[in-house]
Amino acid sequence: MASDVLEKGGPRAHDVVPTFTVTLIVRRFDPEVDDEPRWVDYDLQMHGTDRVLDALHKIKWEIDGSLAFRRSCAHGVCGSDAMRINGRNRLACKTLLKDLDISKPIYIEALKGLPLEKDLIVDMEPFFDSFREVQPFLMASSKPKDGKERLQSSEERARFDDTTKCILCAACTSSCPVFWTDGQYFGPAAIVNAHRFIFDSRDEGSQVRMDILNDREGVWRCRTTFNCTDACPRGIQVTQAIAEVKQAIMRGKP
Amino acid sequence: MTVSIETPRAPRTVRRGGINWEKWGWIYMRVSGVALVVLIFGHLFVNLMIGHGVKALDFAFVGGKLSNPFWQWWDTLLLWLALIHGANGMRTITNDYARNNLVNLILKGAILAATIVLLILGTLVIFTFDPCPAGAAANLLPTFCSAG
Numbered sequence: 331m332a333s334d335v336l337e338k339g340g341p342r343a344h345d346v347v348p349t350f351t352v353t354l355i356v357r358r359f360d361p362e363v364d365d366e367p368r369w370v371d372y373d374l375q376m377h378g379t380d381r382v383l384d385a386l387h388k389i390k391w392e393i394d395g396s397l398a399f400r401r402s403c404a405h406g407v408c409g410s411d412a413m414r415i416n417g418r419n420r421l422a423c424k425t426l427l428k429d430l431d432i433s434k435p436i437y438i439e440a441l442k443g444l445p446l447e448k449d450l451i452v453d454m455e456p457f458f459d460s461f462r463e464v465q466p467f468l469m470a471s472s473k474p475k476d477g478k479e480r481l482q483s484s485e486e487r488a489r490f491d492d493t494t495k496c497i498l499c500a501a502c503t504s505s506c507p508v509f510w511t512d513g514q515y516f517g518p519a520a521i522v523n524a525h526r527f528i529f530d531s532r533d534e535g536s537q538v539r540m541d542i543l544n545d546r547e548g549v550w551r552c553r554t555t556f557n558c559t560d561a562c563p564r565g566i567q568v569t570q571a572i573a574e575v576k577q578a579i580m581r582g583k584p
Numbered sequence: 585m586t587v588s589i590e591t592p593r594a595p596r597t598v599r600r601g602g603i604n605w606e607k608w609g610w611i612y613m614r615v616s617g618v619a620l621v622v623l624i625f626g627h628l629f630v631n632l633m634i635g636h637g638v639k640a641l642d643f644a645f646v647g648g649k650l651s652n653p654f655w656q657w658w659d660t661l662l663l664w665l666a667l668i669h670g671a672n673g674m675r676t677i678t679n680d681y682a683r684n685n686l687v688n689l690i691l692k693g694a695i696l697a698a699t700i701v702l703l704i705l706g707t708l709v710i711f712t713f714d715p716c717p718a719g720a721a722a723n724l725l726p727t728f729c730s731a732g
Contacts, residue, residue, distance in 0.1 A: 550606040
């Protein structure tokens with residue numbers, strides 16, 4: 331990789347990135363051919379600086395172009411490439427290969443609990459449906475003072491800061507055992523985004539959202555298993571946010 | 585210039601009145617959970633650790649405890665809180681996994697029936713238990729049987 335880039339004088343020590351062989355076992359599914367998903371092995375020569383996403387690129391670009399997966403920004407912001415890596419939901423672009431146990435094969439499969447479309451791609455619509463249901467937009471009918479901005483103190487902003495970090499990657503929702511059961515539960519991500527507006531001092535629609543989440547399939551189905559908090563690639567304290575929404579619903583106000 | 589957003593285009597019907605059972609079920613689980621920690625560990629401590637420990641457990645020990653109003657009410661509370669706590673947990677699991685309406689209804693009916701029967705039976709035993717059955721050997725009975 332480096333030979334044509336290097337200056338004269340040979341490679342310097344920090345230019346030499348160690349390489350290793352890693353085995354990826356990817357759960358492939360082509361709906362036009364397969365009845366059932368199947369596990370396929372790939373042996374790859376990778377660098378210590380490579381992420382799981384780079385390994386998937388290598389497969390797609392050099393070995394089998396039919397491998398299907400989503401990715402957009404490839405830097406942990408867009409939330410497209412959440413997948414199950416060694417049994418845990420992670421972003422492929424934020425998971426370094428060297429942080430996994432590369433002496434063993436790395437298992438990669440699509441998110442659980444959402445309909446599988448092809449290879450690592452799932453249908454995200456059920457996930458976005460429950461996101462839409464909590465009405466994740468600012469509801470404010472009153473005119474702001476002086477007709478300019480809705481001012482907010484830094485304390486008021488800090489109240490919901492954690493839940494503004496959500497990138498809607500579905501890692502939390504698809505790690506939730508309650509969501510797996512029948513798919514009726516709103517799921518952690520929708521509640522996180524409701525939290526973001528319920529506790530926003532500028533918003534006037536908290537009551538509407540709390541009524542929605544006070545439903546049979548709302549926050550009360552949460553069993554506090556912390557899977558969502560473990561899965562969140564942004565480190566959002568998801569279970570805590572859900573607990574705060576529960577408290578708000580019990581109080582009847584944020 | 586800020587834009588004011590009028591009422592959302594897809595207003596959602598607010599839940600009809602009545603008791604929100606899911607909410608109260610959740611609160612019950614939390615409250616009874618805390619109470620059960622005290623009740624269960626108190627029960628285990630008194631039965632298994634104080635005095636002669638587990639060796640002291642026999643008919644006389646249980647008979648003695650169940651003739652004391654304090655332990656009668658302790659055990660009644662333990663029975664009702666724990667059984668309803670467990671039954672509610674089973675109900676939640678049933679709702680999660682039994683997707684067929686009929687199966688769901690049958691399972692929940694069975695849980696409800698079992699809970700009611702066990703609550704009545706258990707309460708009956710706690711309050712009608714005779715610690716001094718006639719004709720039993722005196723050395724097996726609580727000491728107060730022979731005293732009276």
